[in-house]
Amino acid sequence: MSQKTWSASDPDAASDRRQENAKTAPPAAPAPSADPTPKGTPDITVRPIVLRADSKSSDEGDNEKSPDIVAGHGLSSDPVLLMGEKKNSSSLGSDSDSSVAVAPPLSVDGDDDDYPEGGVRAWLVVLGCWLALFASLSLMNILATFQTYVSTNQLVHYNEGTIGWIFSVYTFVSFFLGLYIGPLFDKHGPRWLILAGTLCMALSLMLLSISYEFWHFLLAFGILSGLASSLLFTPSIAAVGHFFRARRGFATGIASTAGSLGGIIFPLMLTRLFASVGWAWAIRILAFICFALTIIANFLIRSRLPPARNASPHPDIRIFKNKTFALVTAAVFMLEFALFIPLTYISSYALSKGFSQAFSFDVLTIVNAGSIFGRVLPGYWADRIGPFNANIISAAVTVVACFGVWLPLGHTKPGIIVFSLVFGFTSGANITLIPVAIGRLCRTQEYGRYYATCYTVVSLAVLVGIPIAGSVVTANKGQYWGLIVLTGTVYVGSVAAFMAGKISEVGWKMWFWGVF
Secondary structure (H helix, E strand, C coil), rough: CCCCCCCCHHHHHHHHHHHHHHHCCCCCCEEEEEECCCCCCCCCCCCCEEEEECCEECCEEEEEECEEEEEEEECCCCCCCEECCCHHHCCCCCCCCCCCCCCCCCCCCCCCCCCCCCCCCHHHHHHHHHHHHHHHHHHHHHHHHHHHHHHHHHCCCCCCHHHHHHHHHHHHHHCCCCCHHHHHHHHHHHHHHHHHHHHHHHHHHHHHHHHHHHHHHHHHHHHHHHHHHHHHHHHHHHHHHCCCCCCHHHHHHHHHHHHHHHHHHHHHHHHHHHHHHHHHHHHHHHHHHHHHHHHHHHHHCCCCCCCCCCCCCCCCCHHCCHHHHHHHHHHHHHHHHHHHHHHHHHHHHHCCCCHHHHHHHHHHHHHHHHHHHHHHHHHHHHHCCCHHHHHHHHHHHHHHHHHHHHHCCCHHHHHHHHHHHHHHHHHHHHHHHHHHHCCCCCCCCHHHHHHHHHHHHHHHHHHHHHHHHHHHHHHHHCCCCCHHHHHHHHHHHHHHHHHHHHHHCCCCCCCCCCCC
Protein backbone atom coordinates (compact mmCIF):
# COMPACT_ATOMS: atom_id res chain seq x y z
CA MET A 1 0.00 0.00 0.00
CA SER A 2 1.47 3.33 -1.00
CA GLN A 3 2.21 6.02 1.52
CA LYS A 4 1.61 9.73 1.03
CA THR A 5 3.75 12.56 2.26
CA TRP A 6 3.87 16.33 1.95
CA SER A 7 7.10 18.31 1.98
CA ALA A 8 7.81 22.01 2.24
CA SER A 9 11.03 21.48 0.21
CA ASP A 10 11.46 20.65 -3.49
CA PRO A 11 9.19 17.65 -4.28
CA ASP A 12 11.65 15.95 -6.68
CA ALA A 13 14.49 16.19 -4.17
CA ALA A 14 12.28 14.82 -1.43
CA SER A 15 11.21 11.88 -3.62
CA ASP A 16 14.82 10.97 -4.49
CA ARG A 17 15.72 11.12 -0.81
CA ARG A 18 12.90 8.75 0.18
CA GLN A 19 13.94 6.23 -2.46
CA GLU A 20 17.58 6.37 -1.29
CA ASN A 21 16.55 5.92 2.38
CA ALA A 22 14.36 2.94 1.49
CA LYS A 23 17.34 1.10 -0.01
CA THR A 24 19.89 1.85 2.73
CA ALA A 25 17.97 2.14 6.00
CA PRO A 26 16.74 -1.00 7.89
CA PRO A 27 12.97 -1.39 7.76
CA ALA A 28 12.53 -1.27 11.58
CA ALA A 29 15.00 1.53 12.21
CA PRO A 30 13.54 4.59 13.92
CA ALA A 31 13.23 7.81 11.95
CA PRO A 32 16.42 9.87 12.10
CA SER A 33 16.29 12.88 14.38
CA ALA A 34 18.53 14.99 12.17
CA ASP A 35 17.04 17.42 9.72
CA PRO A 36 16.45 15.36 6.52
CA THR A 37 16.26 18.42 4.28
CA PRO A 38 18.85 18.04 1.48
CA LYS A 39 21.90 20.22 1.72
CA GLY A 40 21.69 23.40 -0.22
CA THR A 41 17.91 23.71 0.29
CA PRO A 42 17.14 27.14 1.73
CA ASP A 43 15.64 27.41 5.21
CA ILE A 44 11.95 27.91 4.58
CA THR A 45 9.66 29.54 7.12
CA VAL A 46 6.13 28.32 6.57
CA ARG A 47 3.43 30.69 7.77
CA PRO A 48 0.50 29.23 9.70
CA ILE A 49 -2.13 27.89 7.35
CA VAL A 50 -5.01 25.47 7.69
CA LEU A 51 -5.28 22.54 5.35
CA ARG A 52 -8.10 20.08 4.97
CA ALA A 53 -6.85 16.49 4.90
CA ASP A 54 -9.39 14.86 2.66
CA SER A 55 -7.05 12.78 0.52
CA LYS A 56 -8.14 9.38 -0.69
CA SER A 57 -6.23 6.23 -1.63
CA SER A 58 -7.16 3.28 -3.80
CA ASP A 59 -5.63 -0.03 -4.78
CA GLU A 60 -4.74 1.34 -8.20
CA GLY A 61 -2.68 4.27 -6.88
CA ASP A 62 -2.61 7.36 -4.84
CA ASN A 63 -5.26 9.96 -5.54
CA GLU A 64 -4.34 12.89 -3.35
CA LYS A 65 -6.44 16.02 -3.58
CA SER A 66 -4.99 19.49 -3.36
CA PRO A 67 -5.28 20.78 0.17
CA ASP A 68 -7.87 23.49 0.65
CA ILE A 69 -6.85 26.63 2.49
CA VAL A 70 -9.56 27.70 4.86
CA ALA A 71 -9.72 31.48 5.06
CA GLY A 72 -11.77 33.89 7.11
CA HIS A 73 -13.87 32.82 10.02
CA GLY A 74 -15.69 29.88 8.49
CA LEU A 75 -13.60 26.85 9.44
CA SER A 76 -13.96 23.41 7.91
CA SER A 77 -15.31 20.63 10.09
CA ASP A 78 -12.85 18.18 8.54
CA PRO A 79 -9.57 17.29 10.26
CA VAL A 80 -7.07 20.09 9.92
CA LEU A 81 -3.32 20.20 9.45
CA LEU A 82 -1.61 23.25 10.82
CA MET A 83 2.00 24.14 10.09
CA GLY A 84 3.99 26.13 12.56
CA GLU A 85 7.10 28.19 12.04
CA LYS A 86 10.10 26.35 10.51
CA LYS A 87 8.48 22.92 10.38
CA ASN A 88 10.79 20.09 9.44
CA SER A 89 9.75 18.03 6.47
CA SER A 90 10.22 14.88 8.54
CA SER A 91 7.37 15.89 10.78
CA LEU A 92 5.10 16.08 7.78
CA GLY A 93 6.38 13.25 5.64
CA SER A 94 7.35 10.35 7.88
CA ASP A 95 7.19 6.67 6.85
CA SER A 96 4.07 5.66 8.70
CA ASP A 97 0.70 4.18 7.91
CA SER A 98 -1.15 7.44 8.46
CA SER A 99 -1.93 9.43 5.35
CA VAL A 100 -1.49 12.82 7.02
CA ALA A 101 0.00 14.24 10.16
CA VAL A 102 -2.59 16.05 12.22
CA ALA A 103 -1.47 18.80 14.57
CA PRO A 104 -3.26 19.81 17.76
CA PRO A 105 -6.69 21.32 17.02
CA LEU A 106 -6.10 25.02 16.74
CA SER A 107 -7.96 27.64 14.72
CA VAL A 108 -6.80 29.96 12.01
CA ASP A 109 -8.04 32.97 13.90
CA GLY A 110 -7.21 31.80 17.36
CA ASP A 111 -10.82 30.96 18.14
CA ASP A 112 -11.93 27.72 19.73
CA ASP A 113 -13.95 26.24 16.88
CA ASP A 114 -15.47 23.39 18.91
CA TYR A 115 -18.76 25.15 19.61
CA PRO A 116 -21.51 23.05 21.21
CA GLU A 117 -24.18 24.48 18.86
CA GLY A 118 -26.76 23.10 21.26
CA GLY A 119 -27.12 20.77 24.22
CA VAL A 120 -28.61 21.29 27.67
CA ARG A 121 -25.96 23.67 28.94
CA ALA A 122 -26.02 25.87 25.85
CA TRP A 123 -29.80 26.18 25.79
CA LEU A 124 -29.93 26.88 29.52
CA VAL A 125 -27.63 29.82 28.87
CA VAL A 126 -30.01 30.97 26.12
CA LEU A 127 -32.87 30.66 28.62
CA GLY A 128 -30.98 32.73 31.17
CA CYS A 129 -30.25 35.37 28.54
CA TRP A 130 -33.91 35.31 27.55
CA LEU A 131 -34.96 36.04 31.14
CA ALA A 132 -32.44 38.87 31.51
CA LEU A 133 -33.48 40.40 28.18
CA PHE A 134 -37.15 40.12 29.16
CA ALA A 135 -36.39 42.52 32.00
CA SER A 136 -33.98 44.85 30.18
CA LEU A 137 -34.83 44.85 26.47
CA SER A 138 -38.55 45.03 27.21
CA LEU A 139 -38.08 48.46 28.77
CA MET A 140 -36.57 49.71 25.51
CA ASN A 141 -39.59 48.37 23.67
CA ILE A 142 -42.18 50.13 25.87
CA LEU A 143 -40.70 53.63 25.87
CA ALA A 144 -43.82 54.83 24.05
CA THR A 145 -45.98 53.66 26.95
CA PHE A 146 -43.95 55.66 29.46
CA GLN A 147 -43.67 58.68 27.16
CA THR A 148 -47.40 58.84 26.43
CA TYR A 149 -48.38 58.48 30.09
CA VAL A 150 -45.98 60.99 31.66
CA SER A 151 -46.55 63.54 28.88
CA THR A 152 -50.27 63.57 29.71
CA ASN A 153 -49.92 63.33 33.49
CA GLN A 154 -46.83 64.18 35.59
CA LEU A 155 -45.03 66.17 32.87
CA VAL A 156 -48.01 67.60 31.02
CA HIS A 157 -46.47 71.12 31.10
CA TYR A 158 -43.30 70.05 29.22
CA ASN A 159 -43.04 69.86 25.43
CA GLU A 160 -42.27 66.70 23.45
CA GLY A 161 -38.61 67.57 22.88
CA THR A 162 -37.90 68.11 26.57
CA ILE A 163 -39.64 64.92 27.68
CA GLY A 164 -37.76 63.05 24.98
CA TRP A 165 -34.49 63.70 26.78
CA ILE A 166 -35.52 61.30 29.55
CA PHE A 167 -35.75 58.40 27.14
CA SER A 168 -32.81 59.45 24.99
CA VAL A 169 -30.60 59.55 28.10
CA TYR A 170 -31.86 56.07 28.99
CA THR A 171 -30.93 54.62 25.60
CA PHE A 172 -27.65 56.55 25.56
CA VAL A 173 -26.56 55.19 28.94
CA SER A 174 -27.69 51.66 27.98
CA PHE A 175 -25.36 51.65 24.98
CA PHE A 176 -22.57 53.99 26.07
CA LEU A 177 -21.68 52.08 29.23
CA GLY A 178 -21.05 49.05 27.07
CA LEU A 179 -17.70 50.73 26.34
CA TYR A 180 -16.48 49.17 29.59
CA ILE A 181 -19.10 46.48 30.25
CA GLY A 182 -18.20 44.62 27.04
CA PRO A 183 -14.45 44.42 27.80
CA LEU A 184 -15.24 43.52 31.42
CA PHE A 185 -17.27 40.60 30.11
CA ASP A 186 -14.33 39.50 27.95
CA LYS A 187 -12.02 39.71 30.96
CA HIS A 188 -14.13 38.40 33.86
CA GLY A 189 -17.29 36.81 32.46
CA PRO A 190 -20.96 37.66 33.09
CA ARG A 191 -21.52 36.67 36.74
CA TRP A 192 -20.93 39.98 38.57
CA LEU A 193 -22.27 42.08 35.72
CA ILE A 194 -25.63 40.28 35.74
CA LEU A 195 -25.84 40.50 39.54
CA ALA A 196 -25.16 44.26 39.51
CA GLY A 197 -27.75 44.70 36.77
CA THR A 198 -30.33 42.79 38.80
CA LEU A 199 -29.93 45.09 41.81
CA CYS A 200 -29.83 48.29 39.76
CA MET A 201 -32.95 47.34 37.82
CA ALA A 202 -35.01 46.73 40.97
CA LEU A 203 -33.80 49.96 42.59
CA SER A 204 -34.39 52.11 39.52
CA LEU A 205 -37.97 50.95 39.02
CA MET A 206 -38.80 51.45 42.68
CA LEU A 207 -37.50 55.01 42.46
CA LEU A 208 -39.38 55.53 39.21
CA SER A 209 -42.63 54.60 40.96
CA ILE A 210 -42.33 57.64 43.28
CA SER A 211 -41.10 60.11 40.63
CA TYR A 212 -43.16 63.16 39.74
CA GLU A 213 -40.62 65.85 38.73
CA PHE A 214 -38.65 65.97 35.47
CA TRP A 215 -35.30 65.46 37.19
CA HIS A 216 -36.75 62.51 39.13
CA PHE A 217 -37.52 60.72 35.87
CA LEU A 218 -34.18 61.70 34.38
CA LEU A 219 -32.19 60.22 37.29
CA ALA A 220 -34.35 57.18 38.14
CA PHE A 221 -35.18 56.04 34.63
CA GLY A 222 -32.77 57.85 32.33
CA ILE A 223 -29.56 57.12 34.23
CA LEU A 224 -30.16 54.28 36.72
CA SER A 225 -32.43 52.17 34.51
CA GLY A 226 -30.02 52.79 31.65
CA LEU A 227 -27.16 51.47 33.76
CA ALA A 228 -29.20 48.41 34.74
CA SER A 229 -30.16 47.66 31.14
CA SER A 230 -26.56 47.91 29.98
CA LEU A 231 -25.36 45.55 32.72
CA LEU A 232 -27.98 43.00 31.71
CA PHE A 233 -28.18 43.47 27.94
CA THR A 234 -24.51 43.43 26.88
CA PRO A 235 -23.41 40.23 28.74
CA SER A 236 -26.60 38.42 27.73
CA ILE A 237 -26.02 38.97 24.02
CA ALA A 238 -22.30 38.17 24.32
CA ALA A 239 -22.82 34.95 26.33
CA VAL A 240 -24.89 33.35 23.56
CA GLY A 241 -21.91 33.69 21.21
CA HIS A 242 -19.79 31.51 23.48
CA PHE A 243 -21.95 28.48 22.74
CA PHE A 244 -23.09 29.04 19.15
CA ARG A 245 -21.24 29.95 15.97
CA ALA A 246 -22.91 28.36 12.94
CA ARG A 247 -26.33 28.84 14.59
CA ARG A 248 -25.53 32.10 16.34
CA GLY A 249 -28.12 34.12 14.44
CA PHE A 250 -30.88 31.68 15.33
CA ALA A 251 -29.85 31.38 19.00
CA THR A 252 -29.51 35.14 19.41
CA GLY A 253 -32.91 35.56 17.81
CA ILE A 254 -34.48 33.12 20.27
CA ALA A 255 -32.99 35.02 23.22
CA SER A 256 -34.06 38.37 21.79
CA THR A 257 -37.71 37.35 21.50
CA ALA A 258 -37.90 38.10 25.21
CA GLY A 259 -37.82 41.83 24.54
CA SER A 260 -40.66 41.53 22.03
CA LEU A 261 -42.78 39.36 24.28
CA GLY A 262 -42.22 41.76 27.15
CA GLY A 263 -43.13 44.57 24.78
CA ILE A 264 -46.51 42.90 24.30
CA ILE A 265 -47.22 41.91 27.89
CA PHE A 266 -45.96 45.01 29.72
CA PRO A 267 -47.98 47.67 27.82
CA LEU A 268 -51.19 45.65 28.20
CA MET A 269 -50.43 45.08 31.88
CA LEU A 270 -49.47 48.69 32.60
CA THR A 271 -52.46 50.16 30.76
CA ARG A 272 -54.84 48.23 32.99
CA LEU A 273 -52.80 48.80 36.14
CA PHE A 274 -52.63 52.57 35.51
CA ALA A 275 -56.43 52.64 35.52
CA SER A 276 -56.91 50.34 38.52
CA VAL A 277 -54.04 50.97 40.98
CA GLY A 278 -52.32 54.05 39.59
CA TRP A 279 -48.79 54.85 38.40
CA ALA A 280 -46.91 54.01 41.62
CA TRP A 281 -48.13 50.46 42.15
CA ALA A 282 -48.16 49.68 38.43
CA ILE A 283 -44.42 50.41 38.25
CA ARG A 284 -43.74 48.50 41.50
CA ILE A 285 -45.45 45.41 40.12
CA LEU A 286 -43.27 45.78 37.02
CA ALA A 287 -40.23 45.97 39.32
CA PHE A 288 -41.16 42.76 41.16
CA ILE A 289 -41.55 40.87 37.88
CA CYS A 290 -38.20 42.08 36.53
CA PHE A 291 -36.45 41.28 39.79
CA ALA A 292 -37.77 37.70 39.83
CA LEU A 293 -36.71 37.10 36.21
CA THR A 294 -33.20 38.47 36.65
CA ILE A 295 -32.62 36.50 39.86
CA ILE A 296 -33.17 33.28 37.91
CA ALA A 297 -30.95 34.56 35.09
CA ASN A 298 -28.05 34.88 37.55
CA PHE A 299 -27.97 31.10 37.95
CA LEU A 300 -28.14 30.28 34.23
CA ILE A 301 -25.93 32.72 32.32
CA ARG A 302 -22.35 31.52 31.97
CA SER A 303 -19.43 32.04 29.63
CA ARG A 304 -17.52 29.12 28.09
CA LEU A 305 -14.40 30.36 26.31
CA PRO A 306 -11.36 31.52 28.27
CA PRO A 307 -10.45 35.21 28.11
CA ALA A 308 -8.39 36.32 25.12
CA ARG A 309 -4.67 36.50 25.87
CA ASN A 310 -4.68 40.26 25.49
CA ALA A 311 -8.05 40.73 27.20
CA SER A 312 -8.30 44.06 28.95
CA PRO A 313 -11.12 45.83 30.78
CA HIS A 314 -10.31 48.98 28.79
CA PRO A 315 -11.68 49.93 25.36
CA ASP A 316 -9.49 50.05 22.27
CA ILE A 317 -10.39 52.54 19.53
CA ARG A 318 -7.71 51.06 17.27
CA ILE A 319 -10.25 48.56 15.97
CA PHE A 320 -11.75 51.40 13.91
CA LYS A 321 -8.75 50.90 11.61
CA ASN A 322 -10.79 47.95 10.32
CA LYS A 323 -12.61 49.64 7.44
CA THR A 324 -15.50 47.20 7.48
CA PHE A 325 -16.03 47.68 11.21
CA ALA A 326 -16.01 51.47 10.82
CA LEU A 327 -18.65 51.29 8.05
CA VAL A 328 -20.79 48.88 10.06
CA THR A 329 -20.62 51.24 13.03
CA ALA A 330 -21.81 54.10 10.80
CA ALA A 331 -24.67 51.92 9.52
CA VAL A 332 -25.75 50.96 13.04
CA PHE A 333 -25.44 54.61 14.14
CA MET A 334 -28.02 55.70 11.58
CA LEU A 335 -30.21 52.65 12.07
CA GLU A 336 -30.52 53.10 15.84
CA PHE A 337 -31.03 56.85 15.38
CA ALA A 338 -34.09 56.11 13.27
CA LEU A 339 -35.27 52.93 15.00
CA PHE A 340 -36.04 54.50 18.38
CA ILE A 341 -38.13 57.30 16.85
CA PRO A 342 -41.17 55.11 16.02
CA LEU A 343 -40.64 53.06 19.18
CA THR A 344 -40.95 56.24 21.25
CA TYR A 345 -43.54 58.25 19.31
CA ILE A 346 -45.82 55.69 17.67
CA SER A 347 -48.39 55.88 20.50
CA SER A 348 -48.32 59.69 20.58
CA TYR A 349 -48.71 59.71 16.81
CA ALA A 350 -51.82 57.50 17.03
CA LEU A 351 -53.25 59.74 19.75
CA SER A 352 -52.69 62.82 17.60
CA LYS A 353 -54.65 61.21 14.74
CA GLY A 354 -57.76 60.89 16.88
CA PHE A 355 -57.44 57.28 18.00
CA SER A 356 -58.36 56.41 21.59
CA GLN A 357 -55.72 56.18 24.29
CA ALA A 358 -56.36 52.45 24.65
CA PHE A 359 -55.73 51.89 20.93
CA SER A 360 -52.66 54.14 21.08
CA PHE A 361 -51.12 51.83 23.67
CA ASP A 362 -52.22 48.78 21.67
CA VAL A 363 -50.29 50.04 18.63
CA LEU A 364 -47.06 49.47 20.54
CA THR A 365 -48.25 45.96 21.33
CA ILE A 366 -48.75 45.35 17.60
CA VAL A 367 -45.20 46.56 16.93
CA ASN A 368 -43.79 44.11 19.44
CA ALA A 369 -45.97 41.28 18.13
CA GLY A 370 -44.37 41.73 14.72
CA SER A 371 -40.99 41.95 16.40
CA ILE A 372 -41.29 38.42 17.81
CA PHE A 373 -41.28 36.95 14.30
CA GLY A 374 -38.65 39.45 13.24
CA ARG A 375 -36.24 38.22 15.87
CA VAL A 376 -36.54 34.51 15.05
CA LEU A 377 -37.07 34.10 11.31
CA PRO A 378 -34.39 36.52 10.03
CA GLY A 379 -31.95 35.01 12.50
CA TYR A 380 -32.58 31.62 10.91
CA TRP A 381 -32.15 33.09 7.41
CA ALA A 382 -29.04 35.02 8.42
CA ASP A 383 -27.26 31.75 9.22
CA ARG A 384 -27.70 30.90 5.52
CA ILE A 385 -27.54 34.17 3.58
CA GLY A 386 -25.29 36.05 5.98
CA PRO A 387 -26.09 38.65 8.67
CA PHE A 388 -25.00 41.58 6.50
CA ASN A 389 -27.43 40.59 3.75
CA ALA A 390 -30.24 40.07 6.25
CA ASN A 391 -29.63 43.48 7.85
CA ILE A 392 -29.62 45.21 4.45
CA ILE A 393 -32.91 43.58 3.45
CA SER A 394 -34.59 44.43 6.77
CA ALA A 395 -33.50 48.07 6.69
CA ALA A 396 -34.59 48.42 3.03
CA VAL A 397 -38.05 47.06 3.85
CA THR A 398 -38.31 49.62 6.66
CA VAL A 399 -37.66 52.42 4.14
CA VAL A 400 -40.55 51.14 2.02
CA ALA A 401 -42.79 50.91 5.10
CA CYS A 402 -42.05 54.52 6.14
CA PHE A 403 -42.57 56.15 2.75
CA GLY A 404 -45.10 53.71 1.30
CA VAL A 405 -47.34 53.01 4.31
CA TRP A 406 -46.77 55.25 7.34
CA LEU A 407 -46.54 58.60 5.54
CA PRO A 408 -49.59 58.28 3.21
CA LEU A 409 -51.78 55.86 5.20
CA GLY A 410 -50.75 56.15 8.85
CA HIS A 411 -53.82 58.22 9.74
CA THR A 412 -56.05 55.21 8.97
CA LYS A 413 -56.43 52.25 11.27
CA PRO A 414 -55.45 49.65 8.64
CA GLY A 415 -52.48 51.80 7.63
CA ILE A 416 -51.05 52.19 11.12
CA ILE A 417 -51.64 48.51 11.92
CA VAL A 418 -49.82 47.38 8.75
CA PHE A 419 -46.94 49.77 9.40
CA SER A 420 -46.66 48.64 13.02
CA LEU A 421 -46.47 44.99 12.02
CA VAL A 422 -43.91 45.58 9.26
CA PHE A 423 -41.79 47.93 11.35
CA GLY A 424 -41.94 45.55 14.30
CA PHE A 425 -40.72 42.70 12.10
CA THR A 426 -37.85 44.61 10.50
CA SER A 427 -36.72 46.42 13.65
CA GLY A 428 -36.71 43.13 15.54
CA ALA A 429 -34.60 41.62 12.78
CA ASN A 430 -32.06 44.44 12.93
CA ILE A 431 -31.81 44.38 16.72
CA THR A 432 -31.10 40.64 16.56
CA LEU A 433 -28.76 40.59 13.57
CA ILE A 434 -26.53 43.58 14.30
CA PRO A 435 -24.67 41.71 17.08
CA VAL A 436 -24.27 38.72 14.74
CA ALA A 437 -22.86 40.95 11.99
CA ILE A 438 -20.36 42.47 14.41
CA GLY A 439 -19.36 38.97 15.49
CA ARG A 440 -18.30 38.23 11.89
CA LEU A 441 -15.51 40.80 12.23
CA CYS A 442 -13.69 39.49 15.31
CA ARG A 443 -12.81 36.47 17.43
CA THR A 444 -15.43 35.36 19.92
CA GLN A 445 -13.12 36.14 22.87
CA GLU A 446 -12.98 39.75 21.67
CA TYR A 447 -16.65 40.08 20.82
CA GLY A 448 -17.54 42.06 23.93
CA ARG A 449 -14.93 44.69 23.07
CA TYR A 450 -16.05 45.04 19.45
CA TYR A 451 -19.74 45.12 20.32
CA ALA A 452 -19.22 47.65 23.11
CA THR A 453 -17.02 49.90 20.98
CA CYS A 454 -19.61 49.96 18.21
CA TYR A 455 -22.49 50.77 20.53
CA THR A 456 -20.55 53.40 22.40
CA VAL A 457 -20.54 55.43 19.19
CA VAL A 458 -24.15 54.42 18.49
CA SER A 459 -25.17 55.71 21.92
CA LEU A 460 -24.61 59.24 20.64
CA ALA A 461 -27.24 58.60 17.98
CA VAL A 462 -29.91 57.51 20.44
CA LEU A 463 -28.97 60.39 22.74
CA VAL A 464 -29.90 63.01 20.16
CA GLY A 465 -32.33 61.08 17.95
CA ILE A 466 -35.40 61.14 20.19
CA PRO A 467 -35.13 64.84 21.19
CA ILE A 468 -34.49 65.85 17.57
CA ALA A 469 -37.58 63.95 16.45
CA GLY A 470 -39.61 65.60 19.23
CA SER A 471 -38.34 69.02 18.17
CA VAL A 472 -39.35 68.28 14.57
CA VAL A 473 -42.90 67.55 15.78
CA THR A 474 -42.93 70.80 17.78
CA ALA A 475 -41.60 72.78 14.78
CA ASN A 476 -44.37 71.31 12.61
CA LYS A 477 -46.99 72.40 15.18
CA GLY A 478 -47.82 68.88 16.31
CA GLN A 479 -47.79 67.31 12.85
CA TYR A 480 -45.76 64.11 12.42
CA TRP A 481 -45.00 64.11 8.67
CA GLY A 482 -41.55 65.61 9.28
CA LEU A 483 -40.77 62.92 11.84
CA ILE A 484 -41.76 60.21 9.35
CA VAL A 485 -39.61 61.69 6.57
CA LEU A 486 -36.67 61.99 8.98
CA THR A 487 -37.01 58.33 9.99
CA GLY A 488 -37.17 57.02 6.42
CA THR A 489 -34.30 59.18 5.19
CA VAL A 490 -31.92 58.10 7.94
CA TYR A 491 -32.80 54.46 7.21
CA VAL A 492 -31.74 55.04 3.60
CA GLY A 493 -28.32 56.15 4.84
CA SER A 494 -28.07 53.03 7.00
CA VAL A 495 -28.75 50.75 4.03
CA ALA A 496 -26.03 52.51 2.03
CA ALA A 497 -23.48 52.16 4.85
CA PHE A 498 -24.26 48.46 5.32
CA MET A 499 -23.76 47.85 1.60
CA ALA A 500 -20.47 49.76 1.67
CA GLY A 501 -19.32 47.62 4.59
CA LYS A 502 -20.17 44.44 2.72
CA ILE A 503 -18.38 45.65 -0.43
CA SER A 504 -15.25 46.49 1.58
CA GLU A 505 -15.18 42.90 2.83
CA VAL A 506 -16.20 40.81 -0.21
CA GLY A 507 -15.42 43.18 -3.10
CA TRP A 508 -17.50 44.71 -5.87
CA LYS A 509 -17.96 41.45 -7.77
CA MET A 510 -19.78 39.88 -4.81
CA TRP A 511 -21.64 42.96 -3.53
CA PHE A 512 -25.04 41.54 -4.49
CA TRP A 513 -24.75 37.75 -4.44
CA GLY A 514 -22.00 37.29 -1.87
CA VAL A 515 -23.06 35.48 1.30
CA PHE A 516 -21.81 37.65 4.14
